[in-house]
Amino acid sequence: MTDVAATSTGQAAPPPVGAARRPPGYTLTGAVTWGGLWVFVGGLLLAVASVLLASLTTQLADGWLPRGYTTRWYTQSWTTFGLGRLLVTTVEVGVAVVAVTLAVALPTAYVLARLTFPGRRLLLLLFLVPQVVPVMTYAVPLATLVYRLRLNDTLAGIVLVNLVPAIPFAVLVLLPFVEQVDPRIEQAARVCGATNRRVFVHILGPLLVPGLLAAGVLTLVRVVGQFELTFLVSGPDSQTLVVALYGAAVQAGELASQEINAMATVYMATTLTLLLVALRVVDPTAVAARDGRSSR
């Protein structure tokens, strides 16, 4: 058996002294990976650029670039679609949903992370299932419910339906953050004489700020981009930017395409601002790995 070890290491006999070199770091799989990545990034940038250019075109041309540039489509689409109103609605919905979501999700996540009690697994399931059920499955009956409550085409209705996916999502984002806070810190505070409320305000609150920020920002991004649910309950008086964008894009034949692209650009600017804010606050890879213990 020594022979095998000897021969197998012998097979890997290095080239003569001094001539041995490591193989180069470029491999076929590497090229394919990086190529794929660049195709993705390039396609994305080109697609965004074509929307941006189209919104600035005076006249549809058959060349690569437009013949002339103008910003008049922006003023025009501002009035046609009431972009100001749409932006206000979008912000209102976003802020309301984030506020309610955090207020409800934090205590829930705390209890689920810290305490064991009968029915805990069932509760966890209750917050996991909305992530794997198609939105339409609950959106359709939820929208009928909203109609019955006469909340359709109101801000309250939109906020209500958006809370349904937002709360369980925020609970799942917050869970690892709460788990990271060593329970002994809380016990130490209790031993020092702090009441429950004080532990929450003075100890847990500050320690959970990163988690709350992460959950809040991610929820906001999702609400602003949330289409299917909002679409079902919104009416002419209560639309968010995405829903109006979809509505405009669907009737593309009847509107000037520059106008639609101007609106798309406004939408893009809004979401990208959000993304920039989000990246300042959240490390995306740390949140993506839900089993946060392994990544931190």
Added chain:
Amino acid sequence: MSASGPSGDHLLRWRDRARRRGVTPTVWLVVPGALFMVVFFVYPVCYGVGLSFQGTQGWSSAYRDFFADRLVNNHGSRRSILITLELALAASVVNVVLAVPIAYRMRGRVRAKRALIAVVLVPMTLGTVFVASAMKEFLGPSGWLNRALLGIGAIEQPLPLVGNVTGVLLSLVFTGLPFAFLLMVGYTSGIDPGLDKAAAVCGARPAQRFWLVTFPLLLPGMTITFCLSFVLAFGVFPSATLVGNDAGPTRVLSKVAYTEYSYGHYPTASAAAVVMAVVQLAVLGLVLSARGLLHRGPTTGGKG
């Protein structure tokens, strides 16, 4: 609530038992969240299932209408199941297959990693509606892509990238890949880099290290990523409507449900939604049980 008397004693004892099982006053903090989910998620889902059995002609008429293609516009709702499945499966396979190698190469220190991650995140933030309308502009017959291909003489006619499955698939990949990538970056960085070194010292070549050590450790993460990508792609309809052709080749299930709903046909809309849920959960169940067959034993990342 007096503590004296037999009923008070009983209450005390009951409370004591509850406390011993872990029901402390803090547990009640969970009530608002749980109550909300029951009222606005569980109840609507149950209500929807109930509604789907209240068709105009008997309890199963909504489903019979669905499977006999007797819905609004009559575009073939049975075929929609296949179309949706194909699109979602293809998109999530592409997403995972692309996300794994990219994330794997990102595990070490890579130049401009943060910037790259930020760029990749953009389409996820933009959402399906924007990406679909941008794709329509970009991939259309007079879009830049076709123009470039015509210009270099690679094609004679503009490629039909819009109005069919290709366009929808592309826009699903553009919105779904960032999410898959993000998840996979988390999973790959959760694997102890020491394991790769250990395998190298044991005599494994780079390819063997990937397939024998990293890949099996990534498999659970890949399964989860596949499932979540599938969930995302399965329910989307803006891309199918804007880039595809929802009157036929890309009429997805959520569009079917929405159309029925917008015509006020609640039972059939609910039936379509229930069919969606059943199909989706069946796929998830299959994938997860296949993973169980493939791979037994502990799978958590490299802990020392």
Added chain:
Amino acid sequence: MTGRGCGGALRIDALRREFGSFTALEGLELDVPAGEFVALLGPSGCGKSTALNLLAGLLDPTTGTISLDGRRIDRLPPEQRGIAMVFQNYALFPHLTVADNIAFGLRMRGCPKPERAERVRRALDLVRLRAQADRYPRQLSGGQQQRVAIARAVVVEPRLVLMDEPLSNLDASLRLDLRTEIRALHQQLSLTTIYVTHDQTEALSLADRLVVLRDGAVQQVGTPAEVYERPANAFVAGFVGYRNSLPGTLTGGVFDAGDLVLRVGGYGTDRPAPGPAVAMIRPEDLLLVREPAAGSGNEVPLDVRVCEYQGRGFAIEGSGPGGQLLHCRSDRSFRPGERAVAVVAPDRVRLFARPQTETPTPDRALPVDGQPS
């Protein structure tokens, strides 16, 4: 596992590694005959792991060569070097059973299946883990996991085994057991081994030869006895248990540390030239008594500050006449504040030259003492 030596002869020449402008390892020279057990000893951050990773091929050297059995291996990727390594955090493959973990290296070397099973079985017997063969690593205790890692390394009968602080994640008693086991294993298999540790007792008890490192530079190479009894400089002495160090001046047979004068003797050959020097004394050689017997050696008055019970005696910390902190031993206890006398024989005081610059630490580029014989 046949008992006959199958390790290779290792030769390291001027091995150097820089990280940017920082030199983590400079000019390591080492000649290891087949079957020898060499320990790299030094404090944390002195470049031990760097040296080991260079040998394993996990890092590329800046300059220098490594050869095994006369063949250059320093440009080969790790998988072609025919070595094995035991990691501090075990680095067991969590998705493979104990048996499959051990078989991994054999699989990579294309060892046929029946022989593989046989060798894995023997390796499992060697580390006494036969019953755990089908468990997964996380179902094992830390000591068991590290034994699996050792089995995984030795089963391929590598020409060189590298161990990077394999015991430092284990608790004290387990560490002792496994240390003995590693020693026994080496006596049985005679594999050439480079063992990295920051624990001097571990290095002294395991190794055939020690290499003491500091800030990437070799301080001394020698057998455990040589290093323990004749440390090459004040740093090595401090590392192998000379806890008391007194700066002063050497003139003739007398060492003058200001308020404290010591007669010195013995070790005639390696006493430094007269001039600035450091005197170093082991606590075991500094005995604390109430009344010194006449002519027992140097007598140092001491104010006791702390007295610890240590089973076979007492460890006492106190301050000398010039306020120097001194550690000594006694077989009886003292109260804090008590005055007593510490006694040390002249031949138990080790002297080292003190560099003129007022750094009590010796120069980095001290010549390597005790060339390998």
